[in-house]
Amino acid sequence: MSPSNLNFELKGTKLTMERPHRWRLRHHPVCRRGKKVMIIILDGWGEQIPDDFNSINVAPTPTMDALKKTAPDRWRLVRAHGLSVGLPSDEDMGNSEVGHNALGAGRIFTQGAGLVDQALATGKLYEGAGFKYISSAFAQNTLHLMGLLSDGGVHSRLDQLLLLMKGCAERGAKRIRVHILLDGRDVAPGSAPKYIDILEKEFVDIRNMGCDACIASGGGRMAVTMDRYENDWGVVKIGWDAQVRGEAPHKFATAMEALKNLKEANPKLDDQYFPPFVIVGPDGNAEGPILDNDAVVSFNFRADRMVMAAKAFDLEEFDKFDRGVMPKIKYAGMLQYDADIELPKHYLVTPPLIEKTSGEYLVHNYVKSWACSETVKFGHVTFVWNGNRSGMFSSSLEKYVEIPSNKGIPFNDNPEMKAIAIAEKARDALLSGKFDHVRVNIANGDMVGHTGDFKATISACEAVDRAVKIMLDAVEEVKGIFLITADHGNAEDMVKRNAKTGEPILNSAGEPEVLTSHTCNPVPCIIGGPGLPKGVKFRTDLPNAGLANVAATFINFHGFEAPWDYEPTLIEYKED
Ligand SMILES: O=C(O)[C@@H](CO)OP(=O)(O)O
Ligand SMILES: [Mn+2]
Ligand SMILES: [Mn+2]
Structure with a gap:
């Protein structure tokens, strides 16, 4: 990139002058x-x-x-x-x-991918106002992390999710629930189990740190949550129902079980199009509905397919679908997805x-x-x-x-x-x-x-x-x-x-x-x-x-x- 300023030296002193800008x-x-x-x-x-x-x-x-x-x-x-x-x-x-x-x-x-890498590597992510905002929920309430589970690097990256989870656990998070969206579009179709396996293995370490962590809900990115440009609010709504209310037509004890059963019922089903599912405990109750005072972070760095969900999570006035009883949550995006309309108000990393x-x-x-x-x-x-x-x-x-x-x-x-x-x-x-x-x-x-x-x-x-x-x-x-x-x-x-x-x-x-x-x-x-x-x-x-x-x-x-x-x-x- 070209330099934005003029650098010069005057009597041995290095000076920088801003270039005048003309349209x-x-x-x-x-x-x-x-x-x-x-x-x-x-x-x-x-x-x-x-x-x-x-x-x-x-x-x-x-x-x-x-x-x-x-x-x-x-x-x-x-x-x-x-x-x-x-x-x-x-x-x-x-x-x-x-x-x-x-x-x-x-x-x-x-771009977002690199900015999040830097913020995680330097630890700056944990020093910003966005992290302070969500971490105030850590001691008493649940931290929900929602986003695309893959290493495609287009909307999100699994390594960033794992680092963030660990960073939150180190900084006092006591309960983490992950709401996963299956990819198969930026990565190979059918590769979802690989990513779930990596995530589940990381949970073992997180639990050893005294933080109860598991997957709470899931679904394919094209069917659940990640619609864009207001093409179909129904996609965001079924994500909302699964993630926030713990309601979906399919309930399973684990995400792997969800994948296996749904694929057996429909062998042609691609990761991207999986219907929403909710993970339930032995009592049949959802593992991680989003409740009052919980913190929620959408960990995608790319904006377009997270703007609609961010509106549902962040806006007080919202008429795109019936959110039911809206929990009082602390919501932050990995990035701010639309700086002009300040959506969301809280975010972990400043966008370019x-x-x-x-x-x-x-x-x-x-x-x-x-x-x-x-x-x-x-x-x-x-x-x-x-x-x-x-x-x-x-x-x-x-x-x-x-x-x-x-x-x-x-x-x-x-x-x-x-x-x-x-x-x-x-x-x-x-x-x-x-x-x-x-x-x-x-x-x-x-x-x-x-x-x-x-x-x-x-x-x-x-x-x-x-x-x-x-x-x-x-x-x-x-x-x-x-x-x-x-x-x-x-x-x-x-x-x-x-x-x-x-x-x-x-x-x-x-x-x-x-x-x-x-x-x-x-x-x-x-x-x-x-x-x-x-x-x-x-x-x-x-x-x-x-x-x-x-x-x-x-x-x-x-x-x-x-x-x-x-x-x-x-x-x-x-x-x-
Ligand atoms: O569909 C999308 O969201 C991406 C792939 O993840 O494609 P594109 O960058 O072409 O929009
Ligand atoms: Mn394109
Ligand atoms: Mn594309």
Whole structure:
């Protein structure tokens, strides 16, 4: 990241001066103001060897294939994972939050995962006001920890949960109840028992420290609690009933028993879709309903899928579902999930402060923007794009359009999702002449890729390609410029691979093991359109460029030099 201050020396003394900040951007020497610019984010669309397990390769994608032929001048790859997007290491796959943050902000910020790691390693987490708030319940009441149980590193991490549990027990927690959400989306389907086993083993140590600890409830992340962008409050409600009231249709003595029985009853059940269950003691009573004066921490660091639950736990006024008798709890998030609305009021780790994003610059420079996606990705291209900021910068210069996602249909049953509807709306927005900047997220590659259903993901990719064609035709018509990229990989790889050979790993039945997660692959970045000045092409001196380099690039397309502290633009100008 570029330094935010000017450092200099005066008579041997080191001084730091804050750079004056200006919103007005300088004019670009080559790209003229006033061009219509279309930004297309293909969610979960990475680049990977074109074999039979790459659904993008198998799907008919004539539009995207034709664009690839413009490499290297107008088609290149950019990094979308690990350090390039502010994650702790290059072993970390990309995800929508860090990807859209980087795309919208044009800089790389240390993200929630790394901030929590640091706060735990330094012990700062235990010194903050958030921890003081929850720890006042430790001596007399129960501490509830609720969140995603895996080491996927997208929303949460198991090692952080274990450290937090231990840290709380060391600091006086007498009773801990963990409300687990099964993953199978950022990690292998069917891997939930592995994580439960690790957690149960940790409980032994915790109990030896004089703290009574066990799992209290559970369920799959897509069915219980972790809905987002208000797609389905029913998902949060069934989580609430299990976690707070100790009520669920399924009751078991242990989480392992829950998994075994529910899987036997429905062998096709994936971890992500497990129904809610409650753990009960020998007397049949729930092990850990949430009661008056208890402390509750949601240990996910990522915001989007915890905002709705945080509202239910934190807000006094709440009308999204009937919470029943609301216990008087002390609730904190691992992070604050929405700083603008101070949700939640208490949190253990301060989130990254992502300011001066491209959206705000465009508004200050009178560029009119229009952004759209369907519900399941709507916040990605608005809230996350704007640095996790609710609302718009200017209601007169911006318009955000949400297309309702299908409800109650598995994504693999309708792999087209709303791709064509989004594309048509974007086309109309561009042709209306009212907007200079039209930005969309097309969700299919990611949402269908996560189901692990190969055939459906192929259809998803085909739909994405058709949607791209509709939008590019509109760019052609208005003589505009387009930039297509993705936030991370997913659909391009549907199998687990041997890290050395790249060959698919086979399961005991001799079939390739399904990969439902994102990947560490780079993603394409493609520019073009009749409005792109002749001689503008990708520069070749940034081989390791990543998503954070994209904002400077499209700011250029709008006719401006990028802000001085943004990652460098991907383009250069060469006369033929
Ligand atoms: O569905 C999600 O929450 C994540 C995967 O955990 O996907 P994405 O980052 O693409 O939103
Ligand atoms: Mn994504
Ligand atoms: Mn995803």
